[in-house]
Structures are given as structure tokens and as C-alpha cells.
Amino acid sequence: METPTPLSALGSIQFPAIPDAQASLQLALQYQFEHSQWKSATEIETAQFNQLQILLKHAQQNVPYYTKLFEKHGIQIPERVDRVFFEKIPISNRKNYQDCGDDFSSKKMPEGHGQMAVGRTSGSTGQPLKFGRSSITQTIWRALSTRDHLWHGRDFTKKIGAIRLAPPDYAPAPAGVQGNNWGAGVDKVFASGPTAFLNASSPLEGQLEWLLREKPSYLLSFPSSLVALTRYAEQKGVELPEILELRCVGEKLSVEHRTYLKDKWRAKVTDIYSCEEMGYLALQCPKNEHYHIQSESVLLEIVDENGRACAPGTRGRVVITSLNNFVTPFIRYEIGDIAEYGAPCSCGRGLPVIQHIHGRTRNRLLLPNGENRMPRLGEFVIYKKYEDAGIRQLKCIQHSLEKVELQIVAARAFTEIEQKDLIDILLKNLGHTFEVELTFPTEILRNPNGKLEVFECRI
Numbered sequence: 001m002e003t004p005t006p007l008s009a010l011g012s013i014q015f016p017a018i019p020d021a022q023a024s025l026q027l028a029l030q031y032q033f034e035h036s037q038w039k040s041a042t043e044i045e046t047a048q049f050n051q052l053q054i055l056l057k058h059a060q061q062n063v064p065y066y067t068k069l070f071e072k073h074g075i076q077i078p079e080r081v082d083r084v085f086f087e088k089i090p091i092s093n094r095k096n097y098q099d100c101g102d103d104f105s106s107k108k109m110p111e112g113h114g115q116m117a118v119g120r121t122s123g124s125t126g127q128p129l130k131f132g133r134s135s136i137t138q139t140i141w142r143a144l145s146t147r148d149h150l151w152h153g154r155d156f157t158k159k160i161g162a163i164r165l166a167p168p169d170y171a172p173a174p175a176g177v178q179g180n181n182w183g184a185g186v187d188k189v190f191a192s193g194p195t196a197f198l199n200a201s202s203p204l205e206g207q208l209e210w211l212l213r214e215k216p217s218y219l220l221s222f223p224s225s226l227v228a229l230t231r232y233a234e235q236k237g238v239e240l241p242e243i244l245e246l247r248c249v250g251e252k253l254s255v256e257h258r259t260y261l262k263d264k265w266r267a268k269v270t271d272i273y274s275c276e277e278m279g280y281l282a283l284q285c286p287k288n289e290h291y292h293i294q295s296e297s298v299l300l301e302i303v304d305e306n307g308r309a310c311a312p313g314t315r316g317r318v319v320i321t322s323l324n325n326f327v328t329p330f331i332r333y334e335i336g337d338i339a340e341y342g343a344p345c346s347c348g349r350g351l352p353v354i355q356h357i358h359g360r361t362r363n364r365l366l367l368p369n370g371e372n373r374m375p376r377l378g379e380f381v382i383y384k385k386y387e388d389a390g391i392r393q394l395k396c397i398q399h400s401l402e403k404v405e406l407q408i409v410a411a412r413a414f415t416e417i418e419q420k421d422l423i424d425i426l427l428k429n430l431g432h433t434f435e436v437e438l439t440f441p442t443e444i445l446r447n448p449n450g451k452l453e454v455f456e457c458r459i
């Protein structure tokens with residue numbers, strides 16, 4: 001596909017286009033990405049460590065969590081940071097950040113990072129975290145989203161569809177919600193086609209009706225949702241609409257599911273590796289089914305039990321460092337995924353390769369009438385409402401078609417009225433009246449494959 005012409009903000013000048021300030025910034029990043037991706041792995045890593053030296057100094061001086069951490073471990077930041085030095089920095093996890101509260105935020109910001117916003121992980125891992133981000137981190141996030149479109153040659157004039165999690169009453173099937181452009185990241189930069197959004201917790205019957213009516217050219221969703229919808233269409237003997245590409249996000253895409261989806265839809269299947277704290281971590285190579293780390297934004301390490309880089313093909317823990325979040329710096333932050341590096345890519349890009357990601361897969365909620373749904377848990381609502389209770393972890397377990405258990409790890413106890421309210425929120429989110437048992441363990445353990453799951457179906 002030809003590179004699309006940017007939108008001009010000046011009606012009187014269309015050639016060459018004069019984009020507005022935000023779009024110009026994003027296009028300037030695109031220009032740099034176009035060059036940086038072809039640099040050698042060593043050149044890219046050197047540029048990353050030079051950037052990290054600035055971030056580490058900032059964190060040491062302005063972020064109490066790192067001031068203390070570096071002091072405790074005798075870490076002196078050298079003029080030139082390299083991998084040997086970097087691997088001496090202790091790895092932190094979500095619990096460390098939850099424990100330190102505001103100490104994880106910068107007391108002072110360097111100039112030019114723009115407006116600060118508060119981000120929250122939705123709790124899809126069961127461990128909510130509040131953090132800050134700047135206009136710059138948002139702009140880089142948007143530029144990477146555009147890079148993904150450009151890499152995969154998507155036609156911006158076509159329709160995109162998305163089936164994702166949303167609050168219970170938002171965009172239910174079969175109506176969903178329509179938009180008239182591809183949204184932030186694209187709308188100011190290129191002319192784009194319509195979008196159709198659907199709540200992933202909708203019953204499959206309604207999802208299929210939505211799909212057959214909307215017929216998007218590109219469909220974005222969780223692999224487990226796409227597989228459930230595909231199986232449902234198969235069962236009902238309904239032919240799937242023609243589509244150009246299925247875009248997977250938010251959980252592990254297994255080799256089996258990729259093959260199944262490609263086969264049934266006769267469409268390209270791509271995957272995106274991201275996390276809520278940092279956005280895009282790795283995007284699928286335009287030429288291969290593995291992933292390229294988005295090194296202009298994140299230093300992603302796959303490490304062994306000693307915190308050292310694993311060899312390609314060896315499974316290790318994913319540890320990430322944002323190069324541009326100076327509000328709440330994430331430095332050597334373990335996100336709980338397991339992955340493997342791959343060999344350098346045949347496409348020629350120097351961006352490091354991830355061969356496999358052994359991330360999370362979601363369980364579906366089973367209903368007594370035989371339906372199954374993607375459950376949406378206390379995401380957003382519970383956490384905001386009960387923030388003062390310091391909810392640290394949360395998990396819902398379906399024990400039978402009638403009974404679910406809600407486990408909550410919190411800093412304080414809940415009154416009887418609050419407990420009733422928590423149950424009501426859960427039932428509203430699940431969309432069915434189950435018998436609910438509330439339990440308050442001191443800790444929620446990872447499942448046998450090492451993942452923290454917010455919802456587990458034990459039927």
C-alpha cells in the first residue's frame with residue numbers, strides 16, 4: 001500500500017500537507033522510527049542506554065522509591081550506562097510499587113513533558129496500580145499505534161471493528177457503538193474510515209449479529225473472544241464475513257489459536273504485545289509471525305533467575321523499563337509474563353525479536369443456559385469506589401454454574417454494607433445472578449503456569 005498523505009490543517013495548502021502541531025509531532029516520530037528500526041541491534045541498544053542514563057539520574061534525584069532503592073543497593077549511576085551496570089539494578093514488581101504509594105511518583109519533572117495524567121491498570125491481572133504519564137508518553141504511544149498500521153499496510157479508509165472490555169452498559173450487542181474515524185493516533189494524522197465497537201461481555205449471539213451487520217475490514221479483540229465467536233458461528237452454521245485481518249490483543253495468542261483463526265477466517269492474523277502501564281511493548285513483524293520489541297519506547301529484557309539476559313529460545317521473565325515515563329518511572333519492572341527471545345529477523349530490522357510470549361489466557365464465564373461469556377470484573381468501578389480500602393488484589397473463581405467466589409486482598413476490612421455493595425458490583429459486571437461467597441485471603445497465589453488470573457473457571 002502507498003504511504004497515505006497526511007491531513008493538512010490549512011485549508012489553503014494541501015500540497016504539501018501542513019499538519020497541526022500534534023500530528024506533526026507524531027509524523028516526526030514516524031520519520032525517526034522509519035530510520036531507527038533499520039539500525040543494528042548494538043546501535044539501538046547504545047541509544048537506549050544513553051537515554052536511560054538521563055532517566056536513571058532523574059529517578060534517583062526525584063523519585064523517593066528509586067532514591068532509596070539505589071542507596072540500599074549502593075548503586076552509583078555512571079556517565080555511560082551499559083548492560084553490565086543496568087543488570088545490577090534490582091528488579092521491582094507490581095507489589096513493590098503498590099507498597100510505596102506516592103513514593104513511586106516524581107516530585108519534580110523536567111521541562112517539556114506536557115500535561116500529566118493518572119493512569120490505572122484496569123485490574124485485569126487482579127492487582128490494580130495507579131501511575132502517572134505525560135503528554136510525551138501518550139504521543140509516543142500513539143505514534144507506535146500508527147507504526148503498527150503502517151507496518152501491516154492497513155488501508156486507513158476501511159472500517160475497523162473492536163470487541164473489547166467496557167463498563168457493563170456500554171456498547172452492548174447487537175447495537176455496539178459507532179465512530180467516524182480510527183481514533184486518537186490516526187484521526188489528526190491521516191483521513192480514516194469508520195469504527196465499530198462492541199462490549200466483549202456481550203452474548204455470542206449478539207456479537208455474531210453485530211459482526212454480520214458491521215462487516216469490518218479489520219477486527220481487533222482478545223484471542224479467546226475471537227476463538228469463542230468463531231466456534232459459535234461454526235456451531236450455528238453461519239458463514240463468517242470476509243475480513244482482511246484479525247488483530248489480537250490483551251492475552252496470549254497460542255500457535256493453535258492462530259492457526260485455527262487463520263484457517264476459519266481465511267484472513268491475516270496479527271498479534272500485539274502490550275501492557276497497561278507502558279502501552280506497546282512489541283509488534284508483530286510485517287514479514288514474520290514473531291514480534292519486534294518497540295525499542296524506541298521500552299527496554300524489554302527477558303531474564304533468568306539471576307536477572308541476566310536469557311539466550312534466544314530460553315524462557316525467561318519479562319522485565320520492562322520505559323524510556324520516556326519520567327512521571328512514574330518503571331525501571332526493571334517485572335510484569336509477570338514469560339517469553340523467549342528469537343534470532344535476528346530476516347526482515348533486516350535491528351529491533352530485537354521475541355519468538356514466543358507465554359502470557360495470560362482468559363477463562364470464560366459459564367452460564368446455566370449453556371452460554372459462555374468473557375467476564376468483566378471489578379475493573380474501574382470497584383477500584384475507584386473502594387480506593388481508600390487499598391484493594392491490593394482481587395480474583396473471582398467460578399466453582400459451579402450457580403456459585404462464584406470473590407477473593408479480595410485489602411488493607412482494611414469491609415463493613416457489612418460495603419460487602420453487599422461489592423457483591424452487587426460483581427453481579428452487575430457478570431451480568432447474571434450467581435450465589436457469591438466473599439473471602440479475604442492475605443494473598444492470592446499465582447496459578448500453576450505462574451500467572452495471576454483475575455478470573456478462573458473451575459468447572
Ligand SMILES: [Zn+2]
Binds near residue numbers: 285288345346349
Ligand atoms: Zn522482522
